[in-house]
Amino acid sequence: MKKPDQDDWEKLEHLVKYLESTKNLPLILSADNSDNIYTYADAAFAVHPDMKSHNGAGLTLGRGFAISISSGQRLNTGSLTTAEIVCVSDILPTTQWIRLFVLAQGLKVKENIIYQDNESSVLLEKNGKTALSGHVISISEHFSSQMQWRKRSAMWYG
């Protein structure tokens, strides 16, 4: 932030107070014995002042998010469904990396699952047929459906 103002300071204060009062909460990481990697992804549509959406995602091996992502999107989208697709596209590299990393550590990965709460997005990501115009969207969709096709990740609605 180039020019933080008074408002931002208050938001920072809120954060610091929150952290102070919850400093005894540990981050607990653990793996279950399913050999799956779970990713939960969601997008908040047009929450930024420039009407861009925000991504939120977490990767877990069973308990606790080993990697958590919260990032603003870089492109404007027209609907929540599109924003969700962009979100999955943004986090896919991380999910693929963790799969490769776990495999290289000599462990098994049965399934690499991405959970999303928007059925339309999941269907578009699965099938890769785009009803939406726009080059970038097609690439995101293509990317996710390719990954799916190569059995590197599975999409779930839930």
Add this chain to the structure above:
Amino acid sequence: MFYKKLVAALKSYGFEFNLYDVCVANKTVDGSVVTICFHVDGCKISCVSTKVVDETISRLRNDFEVVFEDGSGTMKVHRGKRHEFVGMSLDYSHKGEVHILMIRYVQDLVDTFKQAQLTLDDGFIKVKKKSRSSTQLTAAPKNLFVVNEECKPLSDAARVMYHSMVAKCLYFAKRARPDAMTAMSFLTK
């Protein structure tokens, strides 16, 4: 330079590096896997058998320990289920779990913030005593993404403080508190 030396040494011990993370190496000894993760010059060695860990430590000590005349430079070894590293405390005492806490780091952070508020509070950064619900249990205030255009920008001193505090919080959120990430991503933007 140090990295290259460490990598060469570990490779000569028979470690294989993870292709997808250059700071993680593995080696199989008698059917159990030894894993070394390192950050600059701090190594975390984990293995089922303590004997193998001992062995690895002594080899590393042999090759890397340089003790200066005043006694500094000794390699510090910390064994057990609880470890302190760059502000984090890693607790492996629960079976199959790791608990990450950064209590002292947060305390420092809060103290610095309070100090900053005292020194910078020249009537400018007065925190409004409005009815902020005390029960709100999230890191992000409800109006996080609402930008108030009428607010005055911070003074130079306050701005420097702001950036340094945000950076500290970011470090903490990235390591131990993913629930604060939303607020972080807005405040750093």
